[in-house]
Amino acid sequence: MRRQITGFSNPTVKYLRSLRDKKHRKRERRFLAEGLRLLTDARECGHLPQQLVMAMERDPHPLLDALEDAVIAAGGDVIETSADILAKITGKDNPQAVAGVFAEFDTTLAALDRSAAPIWLVAQALRDPGNLGTMLRTGDAVGAGGLILIDDCADPFSVEAVRASMGAVFTQRIAQVRWEDFLPWLRTGPGQLVAASLRDAVPYRGAPYAAPCFILVGNESRGLPEEYELACDLRVTMPMRGRADSLNAAVAGAVLAYEVLASLEG
Amino acid sequence: MRRQITGFSNPTVKYLRSLRDKKHRKRERRFLAEGLRLLTDARECGHLPQQLVMAMERDPHPLLDALEDAVIAAGGDVIETSADILAKITGKDNPQAVAGVFAEFDTTLAALDRSAAPIWLVAQALRDPGNLGTMLRTGDAVGAGGLILIDDCADPFSVEAVRASMGAVFTQRIAQVRWEDFLPWLRTGPGQLVAASLRDAVPYRGAPYAAPCFILVGNESRGLPEEYELACDLRVTMPMRGRADSLNAAVAGAVLAYEVLASLEG
Numbered sequence: 001m002r003r004q005i006t007g008f009s010n011p012t013v014k015y016l017r018s019l020r021d022k023k024h025r026k027r028e029r030r031f032l033a034e035g036l037r038l039l040t041d042a043r044e045c046g047h048l049p050q051q052l053v054m055a056m057e058r059d060p061h062p063l064l065d066a067l068e069d070a071v072i073a074a075g076g077d078v079i080e081t082s083a084d085i086l087a088k089i090t091g092k093d094n095p096q097a098v099a100g101v102f103a104e105f106d107t108t109l110a111a112l113d114r115s116a117a118p119i120w121l122v123a124q125a126l127r128d129p130g131n132l133g134t135m136l137r138t139g140d141a142v143g144a145g146g147l148i149l150i151d152d153c154a155d156p157f158s159v160e161a162v163r164a165s166m167g168a169v170f171t172q173r174i175a176q177v178r179w180e181d182f183l184p185w186l187r188t189g190p191g192q193l194v195a196a197s198l199r200d201a202v203p204y205r206g207a208p209y210a211a212p213c214f215i216l217v218g219n220e221s222r223g224l225p226e227e228y229e230l231a232c233d234l235r236v237t238m239p240m241r242g243r244a245d246s247l248n249a250a251v252a253g254a255v256l257a258y259e260v261l262a263s264l265e266g
Numbered sequence: 267m268r269r270q271i272t273g274f275s276n277p278t279v280k281y282l283r284s285l286r287d288k289k290h291r292k293r294e295r296r297f298l299a300e301g302l303r304l305l306t307d308a309r310e311c312g313h314l315p316q317q318l319v320m321a322m323e324r325d326p327h328p329l330l331d332a333l334e335d336a337v338i339a340a341g342g343d344v345i346e347t348s349a350d351i352l353a354k355i356t357g358k359d360n361p362q363a364v365a366g367v368f369a370e371f372d373t374t375l376a377a378l379d380r381s382a383a384p385i386w387l388v389a390q391a392l393r394d395p396g397n398l399g400t401m402l403r404t405g406d407a408v409g410a411g412g413l414i415l416i417d418d419c420a421d422p423f424s425v426e427a428v429r430a431s432m433g434a435v436f437t438q439r440i441a442q443v444r445w446e447d448f449l450p451w452l453r454t455g456p457g458q459l460v461a462a463s464l465r466d467a468v469p470y471r472g473a474p475y476a477a478p479c480f481i482l483v484g485n486e487s488r489g490l491p492e493e494y495e496l497a498c499d500l501r502v503t504m505p506m507r508g509r510a511d512s513l514n515a516a517v518a519g520a521v522l523a524y525e526v527l528a529s530l531e532g
Binding site: 140141168205239242255258259 | 517
């Protein structure tokens with residue numbers, strides 16, 4: 001349905017704004033994604049927003065037309081509003097902005113088919129939404145199946161994580177699970193758990209990676225708990241030529257993921 | 267000199283706070299670094315703050331004692347203040363916080379010795395201070411000599427970049443330069459300029475890297491200008507198995523840097 005909203009106090013405006021807040025997002029099980037490119041990626045991956053919001057003053061664009069048509073055809077809402085109200089929703093003063101409201105995906109392990117891809121990224125207590133989105137983006141690039149979030153991680157459906165994923169939030173599976181549930185699940189089928197570690201580790205280059213390979217990255221400041229490292233099938237170490245003893249979490253995951261990709265394909 | 271500050275309106279408090287702002291930072295040619303670990307890294311690399319600020323209510327710590335002694339011995343100031351005032355300076359409500367004011371480093375190309383390291387990272391129009399700090403951290407890890415910032419990049423001396431560098435701002439050389447000045451400088455000596463590119467590129471694995479290797483990464487959203495890519499000695503391509511056609515800038519730089527490291531050492 002197409003409709004126009006002209007008042008700041010309209011409940012839909014309040015609802016859309018509230019999705020920037022994690023508490024409301026979780027209650028509604030909805031999230032916001034912004035930008036024509038991101039929304040077009042979503043559409044091309046088969047994900048349409050339930051609501052599409054844009055300014056009446058916008059410039060026309062064929063990709064936006066396609067998006068509007070698809071949303072209407074699927075029974076969703078296309079909402080036009082003023083540039084001022086749009087800025088209030090998106091937090092950006094850009095009348096070309098466009099935002100969509102999506103239903104959250106199923107993030108249970110049960111929904112995840114490990115045989116669907118040779119690589120899976122796994123993050124434990126990853127706190128930075130930018131790092132989380134970057135890992136999704138890297139996962140897409142290496143042909144991973146998805147990102148499994150262990151313990152208390154940043155929200156993959158936050159505006160920051162969605163933005164940093166550059167659309168990969170729509171191509172990668174996402175699971176949210178406790179370690180006590182992840183490990184038993186992993187052991188019910190094939191799957192090599194690999195972590196970057198200094199403990200009893202082999203060089204990351206040329207290590208015996210095997211698909212499906214689950215690459216485990218730890219918290220930004222504390223790294224992985226010892227117990228988690230010890231549960232890994234393979235511990236690898238990356239050169240550290242300087243003073244630092246660790247890499248940024250998203251960087252470590254990416255360097256390792258590209259090494260695994262080359263190894264599995266080589 | 268040791269002194270105590272108890273008033274919010276003290277000019278030193280205003281001065282320290284003002285260093286969170288780029289304009290003031292540039293005028294003063296000073297920057298803030300925060301945290302005992304970061305400041306200890308700095309000290310061990312031979313960089314001492316001109317001023318060291320901490321709360322009177324802090325817990326004792328041997329590394330903090332060592333830092334205080336070194337600052338006093340070098341003629342700097344150790345400033346004790348209330349937890350409230352410290353929170354105002356650091357923006358964090360943590361009475362264990364400690365902050366130091368450092369003189370900016372010389373960031374001219376003239377100060378850079380290309381023969382000092384086999385790898386140099388080069389970023390063009392990198393806008394995100396987190397990405398910039400992450401590239402410094404990666405540079406430290408791969409034993410790079412430093413990070414050369416081309417055109418208008420984020421400020422490497424911002425609190426965010428310094429924090430993301432995890433101390434590497436003190437171990438890596440930093441240069442800030444225009445492209446028109448960088449390229450002629452590069453060509454006055456040995457140096458292979460390498461970029462990730464889709465244009466006439468060879469696979470990044472097994473490419474003929476040569477030291478000193480300058481790894482060029484482009485702007486987060488626009489990538490590298492065509493002219494810059496064409497000026498490179500080597501263009502390499504990384505696998506992109508998904509929908510995305512690019513990686514996060516700091517991730518791309520890191521994957522490439524680890525490949526160059528393995529190639530040069532292998």
